[in-house]
Amino acid sequence: MNILVCVKQVVLPGMSAQSGSRINRYDEYALEEALQVKERIPGTAVHAVSAGPQRVEAVLRRAMEMGADTGIHLHVDSGEELTPYQAASLIASHVRANRYDMIFAGVMAEDDLQMQTGPMIAALLDYPYASAVIAQEIRPDNTVSVERECDAHRRQCVELDLPCVLTVQSGINRPRYPSLSNVLRAKHQDIIRPEALGREVPRARETTIRTFAPELHPRGMFLEGTQREKAVRLLGLLHEKNFL
Amino acid sequence: MNDGIVVIAQHGENRADPLTYESLACAWSLCGGDAERIRVIVPGDRSRTVAREIAAASGFAVTSVESDVLTTYNADAYLRVLGPLLERTAPGYVILPHTCIGYDLAPALAVKLGAACITGVEAAVSGNERTGFVRTVSAGKLSAEVVPETATAVLTIQPGAWQPLDIKPGSAGAVDTVRIEAGTGRSRTTGFKQAEYQGSALADSTVIVAAGRGIGTQGNLALIHDVARLFPRSAIGCSRAVCDAGWLGYAHQVGMTGATVAPKLYFAIGISGAVQHVAGIRDAQMVIAINNDPSARIFARADVGIVEDLTRFIPVLMEEYDRQQGTTTGTEEIREPRAQENSPPPGPVKR
């Protein structure tokens, strides 16, 4: 099995790209799932890939520390965040030039919450796919049977031919912490930077024209004062409403 | 932008899913009063009943797109049937609900159509040169207005963002049927499985005290239990993040993929208020949120907001409760310990 895991560096509010960014949590679940396949199926290799500027190599290192055999950096630096379609296009062209049996990604990125990149990679490659996967099992006949999480009560069972793309939902596993030996290996191992020749970022198909802080309190009130005053007010309120 | 608006209906058991009427309302708000621009597509193996229901309720033209491979939802089958059909129609918008069908299908469909893809849309902004779509970004901290750069845009709309379509059409819309043969694909839906669902205890609780990742450690669940013990009857809930961390079992999870609850009082403690979480508390009568980040989204849903570090505030709350119990049980007398704490005078509760 040759598995590609797509990892994204997310920069969350209050973090700077340099100091505070980290690997998207959902991608950690995707990576863990791939590492567990590697443990079950001998001869499996797990490759982590990320598209973006130099700084995304931090998450590739992290993926290698967790156990990915290689980190692959598709270097582009347009100064703009890649849209899911752009990231998917870059990853899909990497896949075309290499052979992977399975591609894992997180169901969503924690920063822009789009849930698009995985299914888009599949559509670009014409691979079958499933999103929000909460269980998966590779079968000897080159198919994988998965359960997609629909809601609390229902899971959709899907059987897919390989190669395919799965986007992984949180809770499917417990992502491991890096082991000392992998940390040491990752420190010395080079990140693979495939030739950038001909790597073109396609035009974005949608543009963000503004971002703004949403109206936060149309509904209620904030309790004011010291901690103790707030506590007193809260208890008063709970009494008043007959909760206590 | 092309002119037409296609709504892909979600349905089950021969009825349109209520969310379909939210998609229709979104289409109606985008069509500029020209209902002729709207076409509803009902994919299924036999979807005429649903098509007629929608045509009668909306007055819009409805096509039931039938194929043997559409017995249940399957991304591969939907793409093979709907892709070519929509390519020919070339609409300006394709609208789906942001559900496990919508967010599964939309991105791939957009690629097939060379279209923009905007997911989790909460509002449309018209009036400018181009219609923009508002969605949440930055882990819930910000909203963004996004405009398509292409002739077609595929949108998934957040459940609850539009009120279900409620118009009285003069007459039912036209219904037609197309039957499409599609061979077997490389993905097969083999069925649906009941998940082991244990959240029902939460469903009938009057008070739910819920913990989020903000509690920081499993040990801090003790604080949540402290708050819960204030009430004669209460249950412990939590966000998905708390279950994923293994701090509480999934039976406690509230939200889109957890329990839908309707308590009289919902305490959200250290919960950021992600849409998927808030989806589960839409019917809570009163929400009290404790979060140390004044810009946390949960405050948009809260009736009472308390901006405090929970690890400090809850002990003070418990102390104050014990003090009140110890002195004059049940009084609501407020003592202002201003002198000791050197705080600004308490103003009236600000709105």
Ligand SMILES: Cc1cc2nc3c(=O)[nH]c(=O)nc-3n(C[C@H](O)[C@H](O)[C@H](O)COP(=O)(O)OP(=O)(O)OC[C@H]3O[C@@H](n4cnc5c(N)ncnc54)[C@H](O)[C@@H]3O)c2cc1C
């Ligand atoms: C398909 C899908 C389905 C999902 N379904 C669900 C679902 O059903 N239910 C659900 O809950 N989630 C669901 N999620 C996940 C959801 O998107 C969020 O990731 C999750 O709800 C976040 O949980 P949280 O608010 O506890 O954590 P975070 O978002 O990390 O928020 C923690 C909060 O705690 C606050 N905080 C930190 N420290 C303190 C302190 N000392 N004192 C006070 N406040 C503090 C922070 O300011 C922050 O607001 C789903 C996601 C996907 C993709």
